[in-house]
Amino acid sequence: MKTKNIIFDWSGTLCDNLSPYLWVLEKMFNELGREMISLEEMQREYNVPYMLFYNKYFPKLTQEKQRELYHKYVIQAPKADLFSGVKETLELLREKDIKLFVLSHDLYCMLNEEAKREGVHHLFEEFFGETIDKHIDMPKIFKKHKLKKGETLYIGDTVGDVAAAKHNKVRSGGISWGYQNRKVLADSNPDILLDQIEDIFKYI
Numbered sequence: 001m002k003t004k005n006i007i008f009d010w011s012g013t014l015c016d017n018l019s020p021y022l023w024v025l026e027k028m029f030n031e032l033g034r035e036m037i038s039l040e041e042m043q044r045e046y047n048v049p050y051m052l053f054y055n056k057y058f059p060k061l062t063q064e065k066q067r068e069l070y071h072k073y074v075i076q077a078p079k080a081d082l083f084s085g086v087k088e089t090l091e092l093l094r095e096k097d098i099k100l101f102v103l104s105h106d107l108y109c110m111l112n113e114e115a116k117r118e119g120v121h122h123l124f125e126e127f128f129g130e131t132i133d134k135h136i137d138m139p140k141i142f143k144k145h146k147l148k149k150g151e152t153l154y155i156g157d158t159v160g161d162v163a164a165a166k167h168n169k170v171r172s173g174g175i176s177w178g179y180q181n182r183k184v185l186a187d188s189n190p191d192i193l194l195d196q197i198e199d200i201f202k203y204i
Contacts, residue, residue, distance in 0.1 A: 001150045001151055002151065002204070003098065003151060003152070003153050003171075003203070003204040004097075004098060004099065004147075004148075004151040004152070005098065005099045005100075005101070005145075005147045005148075005151055005152040005153070006093065006098055006099075006100055006101070006152070006153045006154075006155065006200075006204075007100075007101045007102070007103050007138070007141060007152065007153070007154045007155070007170075008100065008101070008102050008103070008154075008155050008156070009102075009103065009104055009155065009156035009157060009158075009161050009178075010102050010104035010106055010111060010114075010127075011080075011104060011105070011106055011157075011179070012157040012158075012175075012177075012178030012179040013155060013156055013157045013161075013175055013178055014082060014083065014086050014090075014102075014197075015080050015081070015082055015083070015086075015114055015118075016080055016081055016082065016083045017077075017080030017114075018178070018179065019078065019080075020074075020077040020078045020079070020080050021077075021179075022039065022042070023073075023077050023078060024070065024073040024074050024077050025042070027069075027073040028066075028069045028070065028073060029057070031069060032058055032061065032069070034057060034058070037057070042179070043179060043180050043181045043184070044180070044181065044184060046158060046179045046180055047158055047159060047160045048105065048133075048134060048156075048158050048160030048161060048164070049132060049133045049134070049135075049160065050066075050105055050132075051063055051066065051132075052160070054066050063132070071107070074107065074110065079114075079117075080114060081118065082118045082120065083177065083197065085196065085197045085198055086120075086197050087118060087119065087120055089197045089198055089200065089201075090120055090123045091123065092201070093123075093200075093204075094123050096204075098204065099125050099145070099147075100123055100124045100125060101124060101125050101126055101127075101128065101141055101145070102115075102124055102126075102127045102128060102129070103128045103131060103134055103137065103138060103141065103154070104127070104128070104129050104131065105129075105130065105131055105132070106129055106130070107129060107130055108127065108129040108130055110129075111127045111129045112127065115127065125145060126141075126144075126145070128140065128141060133164075134156075134160070134161065134164035135163070135164045135167045135168070138154070138164055138165075138168045138170075139168060142168075149168065149169050149170045152170045152171070153170065153171045153172075153173055153192075153203070153204070154168075154170050154171070154172055154173065155173035155174075155175060155194070155200070156173070156174065156175070156178075157174065157175050157177075157178025157179050157180060157185070158178070158179055158180050158185075159180065159184060159185065159187075159188040161174070162174055162185070162188040162189070162190045163188065165190075171191045171192070172190040172191045172192075173190055173191065173192045173193070173194060173200075173203070174186070174188065174190035174192070174193045174194070175193075175194045175197070176193065176194065176195050177195075177196075182195075
C-alpha cells in the first residue's frame with residue numbers, strides 16, 4: 001500500500017541535537033550525584049519511554065523530578081540544527097503530497113522554535129510534543145487526522161520507537177545516525193533501516 005503519511009521522531013532523527021542532549025544529560029547526572037556515562041554507553045542504553053533509560057541509572061528518580069531537571073537545563077543548552085539533507089527531503093515528501101507529523105518527547109516550545117528556525121515548521125501537519133509513551137500517544141495522531149495505519153510509516157532512532165510502531169501496527173523505520181547505533185537498531189528488526197535520510201524514497 002502506498003505511503004501517504006510519515007510520522008517522525010524529532011531529536012536524533014531529524015534534528016542533530018545529540019551534542020546538546022549530552023550537555024543536558026551531564027548536567028542532570030552531576031546534579032543527581034553520578035558521573036556522566038560515555039557516549040558509547042548512552043547510544044547503547046538509551047531507550048523510550050525515556051524513564052526506562054533514566055531509571056536504569058537512578059532507580060528512585062521520579063518522572064516529575066526528571067522533567068524538572070530536564071526542563072531546567074534544556075533551555076540553557078546549545079542550539080541544534082537539522083541533519084544534512086533533512087530540509088530538502090521533507091520538501092520533496094510534501095511535493096509528493098505525503099502528510100508529515102512529529103511525535104516527540106521534546107518540549108512543544110523547543111520543537112516549534114527549532115522547526116521555525118530551520119524553516120520546516122510549515123511542512124508538518126502537526127507537532128505532537130512532550131509525549132511520555134509513544135505506544136499510547138501514537139494512536140492520538142491516527143484518530144485526530146483520520147490516518148490509515150496501512151498508509152503510515154513511523155521513523156525514529158531508538159528501539160523504543162521501533163517497538164511503538166510495531167505495537168500500533170504501522171511500518172517501522174529506524175535511522176543509523178541518531179541516539180542509538182546501527183547495530184542496536186538493526187537488532188530491533190525495523191521494517192526499514194535508513195543510513196541517510198534520502199534513502200526514504202526507496203520505501204514509499
